[in-house]
Amino acid sequence: MNPLATIGRAFLNFLAAVGRLVIFAGVSISHCVRPPFYPRILIKQIIEIGYYSLPVVGLTTLFSGMVLALQSYTGFARFSAEGAVATVVVLSITRELGPVLAGLMVAGRIGASMAAEIGTMRVTEQIDALTTLSTNPYKYLVAPRILAGIISLPFLVLIGDIIGVFGGYIVGVYKLGFNAGTYLQRTIEFLEPIDVISGLVKAAVFGFLVALMGCYHGYRSGRGAQGVGAATTNAVVSASILILVANYGITTLFFSH
């Protein structure tokens, strides 16, 4: 075996995979903006992604806000900057933790179920059946899920932000002894719209990525239960990695001037 040839082949395979994904994304997006639309499926998906993910995202951000308050308090106490706790909590939650944690949680919940559902439809020829019933599977299956991801995640993250800040407030006021009014004032004082907005933009991008990965891997699922299982794993792993990569990219765009 020639090691160079192996590397070369792996690289070519990688490029081919990227190409397939880009084409899939392009076709999917083009169907998102062209009628006919399927509003009932869109609403169902928004409920599935936005509403049913609320408990998971709420719990995650609540405890993250709490631990953030605790950690920053013990850390900042070393140089007598305890007063910054509220600000640190709100900035960390809105800019980073809210969108990233929600994105990763939704990747696990929704990315997996989309890949499993669409993969099963592929394996049992339901996707072929759609085509023979003159229904474009991109339009019927993929587009509503991608739109629902883009629409739901910002709402989910906004609520997660509020719950996360509330978690910090609980720890700050009831455990660390901050004055409730002061804590809230400090929370709002240094918060700028861009902090929240950048987080919501991230959320929309992450929602797109999760839905895209779920649909892509499901759509290309191999034969049988094994194929569906692999599609599910790949959807979650690739969505999670892409979320972290995109997170860095978007942060750079917003905050490095």
Next chain:
Amino acid sequence: MNDGVLQPKLSIRDLNKAFGSNHVLRDLNLELAPGESVVVIGGSGTGKSVLIKCLVGLMEPDSGTIALDGEPITGLSPSEREAKMARFGLLFQNGALFDSLSVLDNVAFGMVSAQGRSAAEAKPVALEKLAMVGLDESVGAMYPAEISGGMRKRVALARTIATEPDILLFDEPTTGLDPVMGDVIDQLIVKCVKELGATALTITHDMESAKRIGDRIAMLYDGRIIWAGAAETVDASGHDHVDQFVHGRVDGPIAFATRRH
């Protein structure tokens, strides 16, 4: 069918399809007259499903033409192809019912999604089609996972005929069913094809079923149609391959080929 110059409803010319070195269809030719029911028989893995997938556009043939009422439907743009697709109804081998939808929504699917009818408008038609395959209204509210294999096949049949296509394709309609249910499905297929006045192409390896459904039987072997004739004549075709297949014998010209797959 009494004027001899009738244009074929569906004509397949020199169809080729290969997967890598696996040359599945080789210059396959087949014609279906309007209203005719043709059954293609052949062993498993001979490319029967591939033939059907080429017909409905789920696979693109490597070469050859498929013409519907004399107009080619191969090599069209996706949207033109989609329009032609509406003329075909395909019953999938395993039903391929949408398991997220109720039985009634499954049957109504093509009418609502493709023909743009409202759900309220489609419902009575869907119930009528369900009745045609011997299922009553109570089944309509169930989900595919809740009904038996035979019932699922009937629902799939109802969904296939719901949009009243001109050409009905059946992929192994009786495979996986007990003989009694197989007989029931065969009779339903014959009845539906007749009531719709459709042209039908069935593929199967079930000889009993083939004789019940077909006006004409054609045998697919080695990628082409090696014999075709009226259904009654298949038992006495005088063709070695057909004889062996019809009588299910182990020895004969086919034996080597089947082991190769």
